[in-house]
Amino acid sequence: MEMKRLEIKYQGKPCYEILFTDTFEALPEELSALGFEGRKICIVTDHIVCPLYLEEVTQVLKKRFETVVSYVLPAGEEHKNLDEIRQLYAYLIGEKFDRKDLLIALGGGVVGDMTGFAAATYLRGIDFVQVPTTLLAQADSSIGGKTGVDLDGYKNMVGAFWMPRLVYTNLSTLKTLDARQFSAGFAEVMKHGLLKDVHFYTWLVDHSYEITDRDLETLGEMLWQSCNIKRMIVEKDPKETGDRALLNLGHTLGHAIEKTSGFTLLHGECVALGCVAAAYISWKKDMIGMEDYYEIRDMFVPFGLPISMEPVDCKAVAALTLSDKKTQGGKVRFVLLQKIGKAVISEEVTREEMENALQELIFDEKE
Ligand code: GLY
Numbered sequence: 001m002e003m004k005r006l007e008i009k010y011q012g013k014p015c016y017e018i019l020f021t022d023t024f025e026a027l028p029e030e031l032s033a034l035g036f037e038g039r040k041i042c043i044v045t046d047h048i049v050c051p052l053y054l055e056e057v058t059q060v061l062k063k064r065f066e067t068v069v070s071y072v073l074p075a076g077e078e079h080k081n082l083d084e085i086r087q088l089y090a091y092l093i094g095e096k097f098d099r100k101d102l103l104i105a106l107g108g109g110v111v112g113d114m115t116g117f118a119a120a121t122y123l124r125g126i127d128f129v130q131v132p133t134t135l136l137a138q139a140d141s142s143i144g145g146k147t148g149v150d151l152d153g154y155k156n157m158v159g160a161f162w163m164p165r166l167v168y169t170n171l172s173t174l175k176t177l178d179a180r181q182f183s184a185g186f187a188e189v190m191k192h193g194l195l196k197d198v199h200f201y202t203w204l205v206d207h208s209y210e211i212t213d214r215d216l217e218t219l220g221e222m223l224w225q226s227c228n229i230k231r232m233i234v235e236k237d238p239k240e241t242g243d244r245a246l247l248n249l250g251h252t253l254g255h256a257i258e259k260t261s262g263f264t265l266l267h268g269e270c271v272a273l274g275c276v277a278a279a280y281i282s283w284k285k286d287m288i289g290m291e292d293y294y295e296i297r298d299m300f301v302p303f304g305l306p307i308s309m310e311p312v313d314c315k316a317v318a319a320l321t322l323s324d325k326k327t328q329g330g331k332v333r334f335v336l337l338q339k340i341g342k343a344v345i346s347e348e349v350t351r352e353e354m355e356n357a358l359q360e361l362i363f364d365e366k367e
Pocket residue numbers: 140141143144146244247248
């Protein structure tokens with residue numbers, strides 16, 4: 001496939017490119033073009049991605065780079081913590097990595113966030129490159145420079161904004177991605193359409209067959225559009241002092257549902273549920289019509305995403321949103337929809353409205 005590129009600016013200046021292709025072959029050349037020739041590289045991955053791609057990426061890089069080492073993290077959100085980061089620092093010290101050397105995050109969102117955080121803090125900051133291998137990481141977490149780890153049960157509680165030098169997306173990695181992970185990543189793509197671009201939303205709906213069939217040309221077009229929406233938002237508000245919070249559509253209740261499920265539901269599945277809940281609250285506040293609500297809800301189904309869940313204690317889940325770090329002065333900053341393709345931030349969502357939306361999500365055996 002033809003390589004596509006998207007340039008991301010930071011503070012008004014070109015900062016890094018997202019590159020879309022279907023092999024790892026061009027990675028060394030891209031790194032050389034960025035001036036990394038002669039530097040040591042540490043590929044950070046996890047034990048799921050390691051057997052799939054580590055050897056291939058290492059061999060490709062060794063054609064141009066003398067020192068290519070790797071570090072394998074345990075996979076999963078439960079390992080996204082400071083203990084693992086400390087062990088990675090120790091490894092880098094042992095390998096004598098200095099300020100000029102480079103980390104490559106090869107994997108999904110957890111690997112990207114952790115590698116980015118290690119890069120942001122090791123020797124007060126070294127370069128890193130994202131090589132995302134899941135749809136969630138390709139569509140969302142590898143872009144925009146959010147890095148970090150969880151702390152004491154709070155998601156992404158410790159972190160830094162640290163921009164990658166390149167996001168290298170090999171779309172063919174999506175071919176081996178587990179079906180549930182693929183669907184979960186798609187929730188973030190749908191989120192981008194819902195919050196900013198009705199044409200993209202309609203395009204997604206019209207291409208559901210090609211997307212779920214993982215046609216690479218379609219996925220390339222989809223990701224370019226999806227990343228372009230995120231680009232516009234993060235360029236305007238890189239540090240989330242304003243509109244970047246729109247990207248949290250579906251995340252306020254989504255995070256609370258994720259935590260309540262004990263992480264048995266995937267992040268993207270909870271984002272889908274959170275978007276349905278946000279649409280419900282938007283309908284109940286007369287911001288969107290009933291048809292829009294049902295359309296948004298049902299649209300997740302062909303993409304293999306949940307729109308209902310097992311019974312939960314709605315009061316307890318709604319209460320959890322107050323401990324989300326995205327609260328400001330004790331108020332939940334909720335993202336609602338004014339229409340499909342236009343999200344707004346509201347501090348006017350009550351605990352009761354959240355509880356009702358959660359109740360609506362609970363699986364009804366009669367249906
Ligand atoms: N995932 C939301 C953001 O990057 O701001």
